[in-house]
Amino acid sequence: MIKKSPHAWSKKPKKRRSVQSAAERHRHCLRAVELVMAGHSASEVARQLGDSPRAVAYWVTRFKASGAEGLKEAPRSGRPPRLDPAQTKALRHFIVETRTRSEKITGPVVARYLKEELGVTLTVRQCWRIIKRVF
Secondary structure, eight states: OOOSOGGGGGSOOOOOOSOOOHHHHHHHHHHHHHHHHTTOOHHHHHHHHTOOHHHHHHHHHHHHHHGGGGGSOOOOOSOOOSSOHHHHHHHHHHHHHHHHTTOOOOHHHHHHHIIIIIOOOOOHHHHHHHHHHHO
């Protein structure tokens, strides 16, 4: 089910975007597995899709063991978020309301709101990161 001619494999490899959603990464892995199952080597597929041959071989192994579900990403470890979903929703509402009143949203404003209204103490820098992430 390859749409490219055999000569397309010798062309310069495609560069992958570094930021993709989990669904896009899953489709990418499935495409790589599909190409390997169609008879192409992991090296050829890796070169064409901009991945390492080892990664492509790993995806094929996971696919053979668990099917398409095996290619889905497991939850990543790391520090849990400081704000739960309800608090994030409240903060988003606060920011929208503040902007509707044409008031400026800054790190100190958000830090004060979080401390006074939600009882969460964050640094100004953390608040700036949250502002960027929420909007």
